[in-house]
Amino acid sequence: MKPRTQGFEFRVLCNDGHARAAVLTTPHGDVETPTFMPVGTQGSVKTLTADEVASTGARVVLGNTYHLWLRPGPDRIASFGGLHEFSRWPHVMLTDSGGFQAFSLSASGGKRAGATLKKLVAPSEEGFTFKSHLDGSARFLSPEIAVEVQSKIGADIQMQLDVCPPGDSPREVVERAVAQTTRWARRALATPRKDNQALFGIVQGATFGDLRRAHADELGALEFDGLALGGFSVGEPVENMHATLAEVAHHLDAERPRFLMGVGTPKDLLIAIGCGVDMFDCVLPTRNARNGQALTRFGRVVIKQARYADDRSPIDPSCSCFACAGGYSRAYLRHLFIAKEILVLRLLSLHNLHYYGEIVRGAREAISARRYEAYAANALNALASGGD
Amino acid sequence: MKPRTQGFEFRVLCNDGHARAAVLTTPHGDVETPTFMPVGTQGSVKTLTADEVASTGARVVLGNTYHLWLRPGPDRIASFGGLHEFSRWPHVMLTDSGGFQAFSLSASGGKRAGATLKKLVAPSEEGFTFKSHLDGSARFLSPEIAVEVQSKIGADIQMQLDVCPPGDSPREVVERAVAQTTRWARRALATPRKDNQALFGIVQGATFGDLRRAHADELGALEFDGLALGGFSVGEPVENMHATLAEVAHHLDAERPRFLMGVGTPKDLLIAIGCGVDMFDCVLPTRNARNGQALTRFGRVVIKQARYADDRSPIDPSCSCFACAGGYSRAYLRHLFIAKEILVLRLLSLHNLHYYGEIVRGAREAISARRYEAYAANALNALASGGD
Numbered sequence: 001m002k003p004r005t006q007g008f009e010f011r012v013l014c015n016d017g018h019a020r021a022a023v024l025t026t027p028h029g030d031v032e033t034p035t036f037m038p039v040g041t042q043g044s045v046k047t048l049t050a051d052e053v054a055s056t057g058a059r060v061v062l063g064n065t066y067h068l069w070l071r072p073g074p075d076r077i078a079s080f081g082g083l084h085e086f087s088r089w090p091h092v093m094l095t096d097s098g099g100f101q102a103f104s105l106s107a108s109g110g111k112r113a114g115a116t117l118k119k120l121v122a123p124s125e126e127g128f129t130f131k132s133h134l135d136g137s138a139r140f141l142s143p144e145i146a147v148e149v150q151s152k153i154g155a156d157i158q159m160q161l162d163v164c165p166p167g168d169s170p171r172e173v174v175e176r177a178v179a180q181t182t183r184w185a186r187r188a189l190a191t192p193r194k195d196n197q198a199l200f201g202i203v204q205g206a207t208f209g210d211l212r213r214a215h216a217d218e219l220g221a222l223e224f225d226g227l228a229l230g231g232f233s234v235g236e237p238v239e240n241m242h243a244t245l246a247e248v249a250h251h252l253d254a255e256r257p258r259f260l261m262g263v264g265t266p267k268d269l270l271i272a273i274g275c276g277v278d279m280f281d282c283v284l285p286t287r288n289a290r291n292g293q294a295l296t297r298f299g300r301v302v303i304k305q306a307r308y309a310d311d312r313s314p315i316d317p318s319c320s321c322f323a324c325a326g327g328y329s330r331a332y333l334r335h336l337f338i339a340k341e342i343l344v345l346r347l348l349s350l351h352n353l354h355y356y357g358e359i360v361r362g363a364r365e366a367i368s369a370r371r372y373e374a375y376a377a378n379a380l381n382a383l384a385s386g387g388d
Numbered sequence: 389m390k391p392r393t394q395g396f397e398f399r400v401l402c403n404d405g406h407a408r409a410a411v412l413t414t415p416h417g418d419v420e421t422p423t424f425m426p427v428g429t430q431g432s433v434k435t436l437t438a439d440e441v442a443s444t445g446a447r448v449v450l451g452n453t454y455h456l457w458l459r460p461g462p463d464r465i466a467s468f469g470g471l472h473e474f475s476r477w478p479h480v481m482l483t484d485s486g487g488f489q490a491f492s493l494s495a496s497g498g499k500r501a502g503a504t505l506k507k508l509v510a511p512s513e514e515g516f517t518f519k520s521h522l523d524g525s526a527r528f529l530s531p532e533i534a535v536e537v538q539s540k541i542g543a544d545i546q547m548q549l550d551v552c553p554p555g556d557s558p559r560e561v562v563e564r565a566v567a568q569t570t571r572w573a574r575r576a577l578a579t580p581r582k583d584n585q586a587l588f589g590i591v592q593g594a595t596f597g598d599l600r601r602a603h604a605d606e607l608g609a610l611e612f613d614g615l616a617l618g619g620f621s622v623g624e625p626v627e628n629m630h631a632t633l634a635e636v637a638h639h640l641d642a643e644r645p646r647f648l649m650g651v652g653t654p655k656d657l658l659i660a661i662g663c664g665v666d667m668f669d670c671v672l673p674t675r676n677a678r679n680g681q682a683l684t685r686f687g688r689v690v691i692k693q694a695r696y697a698d699d700r701s702p703i704d705p706s707c708s709c710f711a712c713a714g715g716y717s718r719a720y721l722r723h724l725f726i727a728k729e730i731l732v733l734r735l736l737s738l739h740n741l742h743y744y745g746e747i748v749r750g751a752r753e754a755i756s757a758r759r760y761e762a763y764a765a766n767a768l769n770a771l772a773s774g775g776d
Contacts, residue, residue, distance in 0.1 A: 042727040043720070049710075049731065072723040076698065086720055310464065332431070332474055335460040339430040342730055343437065 005198040005225050010257050014368050018250040018276035021367040024226075024257050026156045027196045028084065028092045031059045033257065033278040034363050036269065036356040037094060038286060042067045043077075043087040046286050047346045048353075050089045055322070056350065057357030059091045060157075062281040065098035065150055066105065069139070070132050074152035082154025094157040094281075096261070097146040097202075100164055100230075102130040102139075125180070127161075143187035151193045159228065159261075160188035162202040167236030174206045177231075178215045189223055198225035200259060206231055207240040209247040220253040227252045228259040229277070233268075242271050249275035266295060266359055267383055270376045273363045285356050289348035292337045295355050297379065299386020301330070303348065308334045321354035323347035393586040393613050398645050402756050406638040406664035409755040412645050414544045415584045416472065416480045419447045421645065421666040422751050424657065424744040425482060426674060430455045431465075431475040434674050435734045436741075438477045443710070444738065445745030447479045448545075450669040453486035453538055454493065457527070458520050462540035470542025482545040482669075484649070485534040485590075488552055488618075490518040490527075513568070515549075531575035539581045547616065547649075548576035550590040555624030562594045565619075566603045577611055586613035588647060594619055595628040597635040608641040615640045616647040617665070621656075630659050637663035654683060654747055655771055658764045661751045673744050677736035680725045683743050685767065687774020689718070691736065696722045709742035711735035 007027040014021045024031040037060040038045045038053055045053045045061055053061060063083055068074065072086075080086040083093055127142030146161040161184050163177040185201045193199065201219035205211035212229075219227055229249065232241050245260070249272065252258045259279035260272050269280055285295060294301040294315040301308070301315055311330035315323060323333070328347055336344035359379070366375030395415040402409045412419040425448040426433045426441055433441045433449055441449060451471055456462065460474075468474040471481055515530030534549040549572050551565040569592045576587060589607035593599035600617075607615055617637065620629050633648070637660065640646045647667035648660050657668055673683060682689040682703040689696070689703055699718035703711060711721070716735055724732035747767070754763030 042723075042729055044724055044727075044729045044731045047730040047734075049734075067727075071727060072697070072719070076719070079698065080700065080717070080719065086717070086723075088715055088720070309460070310467065312468065327476055329468070329474070331460070331464070331468065332476070335430070335474075336432055339432075339455075339459060341430055341432045342435045342733065343432045345730065346435075346437075346734075 004223050006195050008198045008225050010226070010255065012254065014370070016367040016370045016372040017274065019273050019363070019367045019372045020254075020276065020278065021364045022257070022278060024278075026092045026198070028090070028156050029059060031092055032364060034269075034273045034360045034367075035060060035279055036353075036360050037062045037279060037281040038353055039064070039281055039283045040087065040089070041283075042071070043083060045349075045353075046290065047342070047349045050087075050091075052322075052346075052350055053089070053353065054091060056353035057361055058353060060279070061089050061091070061093055063087075063093060063095045063153065063155060064101060065095045065146065065153060066101035068095070068153055069098055069149050070134050074149045078152040078154065084154065092157070093155040095150045095153050095155040095159065097159045097161040098141055098149065099146065099161045100262075102128070102141050103164065105130075105133045125183070143184040144191045147188050147191040147193050147199070151197060154194070155197065157198045157200060157226070158193065159200050160185050160202055160224075162204060162230050164204065164231045164234060165206060167206060167231075167234040169206060171208060171211075174204070174208055174211060178204045178211055182215065182218050185219055185222055185224070200224055200226040200228050200257075202228045202230040202261070203248075203252065204231045205248075207236050207244045209244055212244060212248040213251045216248065216252045220256075224256065226257040226259055226279075228261050230261045232260065233263045238268070241268075245272050245275040245277070249277050252276070265388070266356070267380060267388065269356070269359055270363070270379050273360070273367075274372060274376050280360075285352035286349050289352045290345050292344075292348065293352075294333075294348050295352045296386070297355070297382045299383060299388040303330065303333050303337050303344070305334070315348075315351055316355075319351065319354065319358075321351045323351045392611050394583050396586045396613050398614070398643065400642065402758070404755040404758045404760040405662065407661050407751070407755045407760045408642075408664065408666065409752045410645070410666060412666075414480045414586070416478070416544050417447060419480055420752060422657075422661045422748045422755075423448060423667055424741075424748050425450045425667060425669040426741055427452070427669055427671045428475065428477070429671075430459070431471060433737075433741075434678065435730070435737045438475075438479075440710075440734075440738055441477075441741065442479060444741040445749055446741060448667070449477050449479070449481055451475075451481060451483045451541065451543060452489060453483045453534065453541060454489035456483070456541055457486055457537050458522050462537045466540040466542065472542065480545070481543040483538045483541050483543040483547065485547045485549040486529055486537065487534065487549045488650075490516070490529050491552065493518075493521045513571070531572040532579045535576050535579040535581050535587070539585060542582070543585065545586045545588060545614070546581065547588050548573050548590055548612075550592060550618050552592065552619045552622060553594060555594060555619075555622040557594060559596060559599075562592070562596055562599060566592045566599055570603065570606050573607055573610055573612070588612055588614040588616050588645075590616045590618040590649070591636075591640065592619045593636075595624050595632045597632055600632060600636040601639045604636065604640045608644075612644070614645040614647055614667075616649050618649045620648065621651050626656070629656075633660050633663040633665070637665050640664070653776070654744070655768060655776065657744070657747055658751070658767050661748075661755075662760060662764050668748075673740035674737050677740045678733050680732075680736065681740075682721075682736050683740045684774070685743070685770045687771060687776040691718065691721050691725050691732070693722070703736075703739055704743075707739065707742065707746075709739045711739045
């Protein structure tokens with residue numbers, strides 16, 4: 001079914017195996033895929049300005065609806081003309097539904113809907129109540145409210161509210177989550193939203209390949225502008241995720257962008273791109289930066305280690321990021337980290353996002369040259385040499 | 389007495405009353421004065437890159453010898469070619485002697501010198517022992533060691549070790565501090581340092597104008613490249629500081645730069661420039677930024693206040709700093725501050741240093757046009773209108 005949203009188009013330029021290079025056109029510009037989308041949880045990609053984020057090649061920032069709903073609030077954001085204007089990000093913006101964090105940070109069970117829920121993975125049919133982790137106030141979230149809140153926040157791309165069971169859930173729990181996610185998908189699509197906001201559906205099914213494929217078909221029959229793979233990296237063994245991606249990702253409608261939510265490591269990206277995934281988001285590069293971990297083609301550099309105290313080389317001598325090209329030595333970065341200087345958090349965040357940008361840029365080039373398999377194998381070998 | 393250090397020159401271009409516009413030439417470039425020198429305590433002006441610091445007009449960064457001595461250590465810094473190279477600051481660098489912070493953060497009394505000291509303001513003649521606030525290890529600081537450590541750190545401008553009594557000290561304590569500072573001045577000058585490192589003497593005397601003037605004459609007779617006013621903003625009433633500056637600053641040798649250490653507020657700068665001061669350093673603009681205070685021509689903006697929750701204007705609509713010109717609203721900055729997002733600390737730090745840069749740039753222009761008195765009166769009125 002052809003997506004309906006104004007200003008959006010997805011064109012696959014080249015296929016190489018299941019991998020593909022494409023362009024996602026949006027009201028805030030084109031996005032070359034595969035792409036990595038840095039997370040701006042509270043309206044800021046932590047420590048960085050918009051220019052710096054864009055310098056890493058990123059063109060989409062992901063905002064967390066849960067956080068923005070609680071603070072500064074969707075009405076305030078709307079009064080500023082939306083999150084682009086409010087946060088000064090001129091490129092593409094995507095918001096999640098708020099459900100995942102409402103579950104994980106604050107869910108109180110679906111009392112509002114009259115049910116007593118034993119598991120967070122089984123909210124009531126209507127939706128669920130959660131409590132703000134900031135002030136304990138109760139909020140009700142439903143598929144309709146998720147669209148309404150995201151409409152006010154004003155991102156280019158919305159995500160439907162879904163049901164995301166833990167990675168070790170039994171099949172029957174996953175089946176119920178899948179069925180409810182489909183019902184919520186229809187309700188999300190039936191909720192009015194702005195004409196220039198796309199809506200993506202979320203395929204669940206844990207590591208049950210048959211459930212995933214069936215769900216992809218179900219949601220693919222609906223008027224979504226893109227399809228996401230949710231419910232990965234939620235506790236299942238990483239090998240199971242990789243195996244399921246290989247079975248499922250290429251099964252999602254090839255004419256729409258495929259977004260693997262909340263994933264992952266450089267290795268995960270390289271594998272998932274080969275499976276046919278176009279879009280990724282993850283806090284890993286920015287969170288690890290703030291924990292003092294620089295990610296490189298050859299694995300992680302834990303910058304506080306004593307071995308770097310006199311190390312004159314940059315994080316990665318071949319890297320062109322601001323930190324590496326600017327001549328910041330590992331020794332200086334280590335000094336800053338140990339001295340708790342904020343500058344190092346910026347430099348490592350920039351470096352890590354730049355590295356992620358290089359992974360997807362390189363993948364895109366390799367796909368265009370139809371040598372993705374060799375590119376990924378080479379990159380995975382380099383990572384393995386460093387223990388990653 | 390003509391300063392001796394290679395690569396240094398100080399040329400007064402214009403006098404306007406006691407105020408003057410000058411150029412300080414150093415091995416790392418020219419510095420137009422009056423100038424404000426941001427503090428880079430641990431080898432980093434907190435939250436900012438070198439480019440950002442320079443964008444505020446600053447050309448000198450002050451490093452704290454106490455902190456750099458303890459971590460990462462002068463030998464390590466020297467092995468990197470000095471603090472410029474280590475911290476990637478291409479312009480002028482100045483280090484203090486380490487004495488002030490060794491006193492205030494960690495002094496343990498001068499046991500090493502065989503004396504039992506009752507007051508920190510009266511270390512032994514030889515020097516004093518302090519304990520690292522990081523690991524409790526004992527270090528000995530003397531006028532000679534201060535020069536040796538600063539030589540390794542490699543800043544363009546060193547400061548002598550001085551004795552800085554509290555602002556409420558009785559005259560006899562201040563007299564002893566002045567006399568000892570002079571003896572330490574001679575020892576500092578007698579200690580070998582690199583040919584391209586200048587050394588400044590420090591005039592003490594609290595708010596006793598006659599002591600200050602006599603000390604300025606004593607130190608002015610020595611081979612210092614510049615003269616500083618220490619021992620201000622150490623507990624004395626601010627009016628007393630202003631009155632003493634008016635009496636003393638212009639008395640310091642007019643052919644050498646005059647540096648008012650650790651001062652101050654925008655008002656302090658405007659008054660002190662009128663008294664003949666050329667150089668300032670203070671943590672106030674960067675520290676207040678990290679506490680959520682934006683400084684403006686019309687007083688302070690405490691960004692967390694609820695009144696700014698929906699305020700669409702930048703901190704100061706007429707300001708050309710990255711934050712103000714970039715369209716970051718007070719509402720967004722408030723949101724970031726309340727959400728503990730690091731980006732706001734950067735934006736406020738940049739804004740505050742830019743504002744300080746504008747104060748001294750405006751002062752310089754006004755002096756060159758011989759209308760400094762009107763410039764300062766106008767600026768002080770605007771500040772007073774905002775309660776500052």
